[in-house]
Amino acid sequence: AAASARHDTALWSRDLAFARQLRDERSNARYLAGVALPESLSIVSGDPAALAAGCDLLVIATPMAGLRPMLASLREAKVPVAWACKGLEAAGTEGLLGHEIQQAVAPSISGGVLTGPSFALEVARGQPTALVAASAHAAVRQALVQAFHTPQLRVYENEDLPGAEVGGAVKNVLAIATGLCDGLGLGLNARAALVTRGLAEMTRFGVALGGHAETFMGLSGLGDLVLTATGDLSRNRRVGLLLAQGQALKQALASLGHVAEGVPCARAVAARAARLGVEMPITEAVVALLDGRVRPDEAVRGLMSRDPVSEKSS
Numbered sequence: 459a460a461a462s463a464r465h466d467t468a469l470w471s472r473d474l475a476f477a478r479q480l481r482d483e484r485s486n487a488r489y490l491a492g493v494a495l496p497e498s499l500s501i502v503s504g505d506p507a508a509l510a511a512g513c514d515l516l517v518i519a520t521p522m523a524g525l526r527p528m529l530a531s532l533r534e535a536k537v538p539v540a541w542a543c544k545g546l547e548a549a550g551t552e553g554l555l556g557h558e559i560q561q562a563v564a565p566s567i568s569g570g571v572l573t574g575p576s577f578a579l580e581v582a583r584g585q586p587t588a589l590v591a592a593s594a595h596a597a598v599r600q601a602l603v604q605a606f607h608t609p610q611l612r613v614y615e616n617e618d619l620p621g622a623e624v625g626g627a628v629k630n631v632l633a634i635a636t637g638l639c640d641g642l643g644l645g646l647n648a649r650a651a652l653v654t655r656g657l658a659e660m661t662r663f664g665v666a667l668g669g670h671a672e673t674f675m676g677l678s679g680l681g682d683l684v685l686t687a688t689g690d691l692s693r694n695r696r697v698g699l700l701l702a703q704g705q706a707l708k709q710a711l712a713s714l715g716h717v718a719e720g721v722p723c724a725r726a727v728a729a730r731a732a733r734l735g736v737e738m739p740i741t742e743a744v745v746a747l748l749d750g751r752v753r754p755d756e757a758v759r760g761l762m763s764r765d766p767v768s769e770k771s772s
């Protein structure tokens with residue numbers, strides 16, 4: 459919808475019946491209540507590879523679990539392909555980032571990520587938002603800027619694709635932690651500590667995966683972390699708030715009724731960090747809580763009772 463005012467734009471859905479419903483109602487009550495889909499946006503379904511022929515830019519906006527099959531179906535694309543997914547492929551897999559999945563299943567495409575602090579509802583309402591188009595390919599970055607950059611939506615280019623992807627993935631895990639902290643009523647000091655130590659944790663992990671340290675101070679790192687850790691529109695933050703009330707994970711996800719990428723991602727990040735030898739105590743505490751190994755108060759106490767360390771060295 460954000461691109462459709464200035465470009466010929468189609469929204470593809472895998473579900474034919476849902477595509478018909480969107481076409482008839484011109485709105486998406488479950489995800490974007492109160493937002494009218496622009497008349498200029500066409501809604502399509504069917505074979506994505508066939509539909510992609512003739513497009514100048516393809517953007518995949520499924521949860522992380524859908525990225526591999528979508529990239530595989532678009533592997534012959536000759537135009538830039540970007541994804542909006544934030545996460546690592548779930549545990550039980552190698553825990554790959556988006557660009558690593560792309561290298562595995564669609565190595566010949568030019569890919570990148572569109573990321574940054576951007577609650578979908580605010581973007582759809584035209585509220586001011588700044589995003590990052592991250593790719594090693596200038597053509598991908600420029601196609602994203604050309605498609606989405608408007609007075610309401612600024613799109614900054616960044617060449618650091620791994621760094622931008624790690625920021626988007628890890629901030630979801632940290633938002634669960636800050637939701638937990640706020641739900642337990644631990645106070646604003648505790649939340650600021652979690653955000654800051656979380657940023658250090660995200661940066662260590664991201665640098666180990668080839669990201670640049672300065673990327674984590676930008677929109678795709680600190681920016682999205684601040685938004686998601688403090689904004690009640692965040693589904694990941696809401697999971698933390700529900701867990702703090704004593705809900706079991708299954709119950710919390712059922713009451714949320716939406717995808718919370720930080721849940722599968724926390725386990726994937728912890729497993730990959732362990733293989734890399736990167737210490738991620740907040741992520742580990744979130745995983746212990748999600749696995750039901752500790753209670754909410756124990757998860758927080760575990761973090762606060764760690765041995766003293768230097769702020770710079772860890």
Ligand SMILES: NC(=O)C1=CN([C@@H]2O[C@H](COP(=O)(O)OP(=O)(O)OC[C@H]3O[C@@H](n4cnc5c(N)ncnc54)[C@H](O)[C@@H]3O)[C@@H](O)[C@H]2O)C=CC1
Pocket residue numbers: 472489519520521522523524525527528542543544545576577578579716717719
């Ligand atoms: N909602 C938000 O505010 C933002 C979400 N993101 C990220 O974008 C990604 C998508 O998030 P949402 O749109 O909120 O998720 P969602 O749960 O609304 O899913 C988007 C669409 O993908 C479809 N889908 C799910 N699995 C699929 C598959 N295997 N193949 C094809 N389609 C599939 C769903 O049916 C749905 O229509 C996530 O990784 C999220 O972290 C990024 C920025 C903002």
Ligand SMILES: O=C(CO)COP(=O)(O)O
Pocket residue numbers: 544574575576577578630633682685686691692693694695717718719
């Ligand atoms: O990524 C987002 C905002 O940038 C959306 O966050 P949630 O998935 O936690 O709702």
